Amino acid sequence: MADTRVVPVSAVKYGLKAETSFGVGLDSAGNDGTAYLTQPVIQAQKPTFNIARESRLLSGRGAMKHKSDTIVNAKGGTVTMPFEMIATPKTLAQHLALVGQTPTTSGSTVHIQTFSGASTTSMGGTISSGVPHSCNLAYYPAAGEGIKVTGVVCSDLTLSGDVASNNGLLSMSGNYFSGFSNPVSTGSVLEQTFDGTFVAAETTYFNIMEMATRTLDVDDNATQTFILKSFNLNIANGVNRFGFDANGNAEGYAFPEYAITGDLTIKYDDEFDYGATNNVIQDFLDGDTLTLNMIVGNSAPDADGEMEITAEIQYTGDPTLDLSESGLYHNLPFECVNDGTFGLKTEVFTNNALATL
Numbered sequence: 001m002a003d004t005r006v007v008p009v010s011a012v013k014y015g016l017k018a019e020t021s022f023g024v025g026l027d028s029a030g031n032d033g034t035a036y037l038t039q040p041v042i043q044a045q046k047p048t049f050n051i052a053r054e055s056r057l058l059s060g061r062g063a064m065k066h067k068s069d070t071i072v073n074a075k076g077g078t079v080t081m082p083f084e085m086i087a088t089p090k091t092l093a094q095h096l097a098l099v100g101q102t103p104t105t106s107g108s109t110v111h112i113q114t115f116s117g118a119s120t121t122s123m124g125g126t127i128s129s130g131v132p133h134s135c136n137l138a139y140y141p142a143a144g145e146g147i148k149v150t151g152v153v154c155s156d157l158t159l160s161g162d163v164a165s166n167n168g169l170l171s172m173s174g175n176y177f178s179g180f181s182n183p184v185s186t187g188s189v190l191e192q193t194f195d196g197t198f199v200a201a202e203t204t205y206f207n208i209m210e211m212a213t214r215t216l217d218v219d220d221n222a223t224q225t226f227i228l229k230s231f232n233l234n235i236a237n238g239v240n241r242f243g244f245d246a247n248g249n250a251e252g253y254a255f256p257e258y259a260i261t262g263d264l265t266i267k268y269d270d271e272f273d274y275g276a277t278n279n280v281i282q283d284f285l286d287g288d289t290l291t292l293n294m295i296v297g298n299s300a301p302d303a304d305g306e307m308e309i310t311a312e313i314q315y316t317g318d319p320t321l322d323l324s325e326s327g328l329y330h331n332l333p334f335e336c337v338n339d340g341t342f343g344l345k346t347e348v349f350t351n352n353a354l355a356t357l
Contacts, residue, residue: 007141012044015198016094016135016152022124023151023180023187023249025136032148032196036138037094040201041085047139047149051077051181075248077181078241079149079188081137084173086166087159088202089304093348094135095172099154099235101133101255110301110349115235115258116342122242123153124252137176138194146194150187151180151250155239159309161208162230170206170296170307179241179250187249204304206296213295213308216264218272219279222291227267229322229329231294233309235260235344260336260344261316264292268321268328280330284315289339301349308347312339 015036017026026034052073057065085091093111097103100113101120123133139147157174165171180188208228215223236259243251266272272280283290292313297306313334322329336343 009043012139012141013038013198014041014044014137014139015039016137018094019134019136019150022134022252023178025148025150025186025189027196032138032192032194035197035199036136036194037090038198038201039083039085039091040088041083044139045082047079047081047137047147047176047178049074049077049079049181051075073248074182076244077179079152079176079178079181080155081139081149081176082174083176084171087170087172087206088204089206089307089348089350090202092159092170092172092206092307093350095154095157095174096346096348097133098135098152098176099157099174099237100258101153101237103133106347109351110347113346114342115260115336115344117338119258120255122252122254124243124250137178138192138198140194140198144193146192148189148192148194149176149178149180151178151253152176153178153239153253154237156234156236158232158234160230160232161206161228163209163228164230168207168209170208177239177253179253182248184247184249187247206305206307208294208296210296210305211294212298213293215291215293216266216272217283217288217290217292219277219282221277223293224271224278226272227269228294229265229267229324231262231264233260233262233311233344258343260311262311262313262334262336264332264334265322265329266332268330272330280315280319280332284318287314289314289337292334297349301347303349304351306349308345310342310345311336312343313337 015038017036054071096113104112135152137149137152155177161170183190237255240254241250292311295308317333320331322331
């Protein structure tokens with residue numbers, strides 16, 4: 001008789017917890033005694049194992065492939081998984097560390113990620129002081145079932161905010177990446193029973209309508225205040241695996257380039273127009289490097305739900321007009337460039353050390 005069980009989409013969840021050694025399950029015996037932080041997604045996607053499979057029609061088999069002639073090789077592959085969620089303090093700090101790989105702290109609560117020419121170009125081996133450059137990921141559809149993936153980082157991360165979408169809450173999306181495609185007891189594991197705790201997802205969020213600071217340089221004028229309609233920021237690190245251990249899993253990851261692009265939609269007004277002193281088109285034609293600063297909360301993030309983005313940007317196209325019933329807006333496409341100090345810096349208050357995630 002067919003099984004009548006139905007698993008609702010909303011029953012499936014996944015969680016992250018920080019690794020202390022690259023690609024090693026924190027409970028390598030198969031138990032998960034330490035907690036996973038549940039990620040606040042609406043739909044949890046399944047991890048995809050990108051491995052080698054070769055199905056061949058060999059000579060002497062006739063006109064159809066034989067079952068014995070298929071080769072499946074789980075060694076040397078990758079595991080990927082998309083995600084999309086409303087950002088919370090812990091998830092934002094964690095994912096910025098997973099994509100940027102150079103997390104630092106101010107005290108123990110403000111978590112800083114700086115993207116510059118000095119950003120990490122590779123990783124592997126023991127992770128010092130438990131700083132979560134990589135994570136264990138648990139995909140959990142039902143009790144007694146599941147997938148654990150180790151060595152998880154982010155290959156890309158997009159932050160977006162729109163006053164007309166999600167009530168102004170900051171969203172984040174992207175893709176996870178792992179070079180541990182061959183399930184073994186110490187790394188990624190299939191048919192995993194998760195004995196540990198899934199800590200509930202946070203319920204503190206970032207609202208872009210609580211931005212105390214919104215400034216952008218324009219036409220040689222510094223820190224002009226703009227009225228924001230929307231923004232998005234995409235960070236891609238080009239991660240690739242290298243090497244192989246005895247199981248065919250990665251010995252490390254390489255991050256060849258941090259490509260950071262985005263766009264900003266701000267109101268056309270006396271601060272940002274086509275006049276002689278506030279001309280956004282002039283900045284594009286001159287190839288100017290401009291400082292963008294946005295702060296959710298006060299001028300020094302010091303409470304949950306507060307964060308800061310500082311970027312050095314150059315426009316990548318002629319600013320266009322966004323026609324709206326609330327007036328004219330500029331759409332400003334840009335990329336972040338290193339000004340000698342950094343190209344992008346994020347600061348997130350989490351009220352927790354990242355190693356506890």
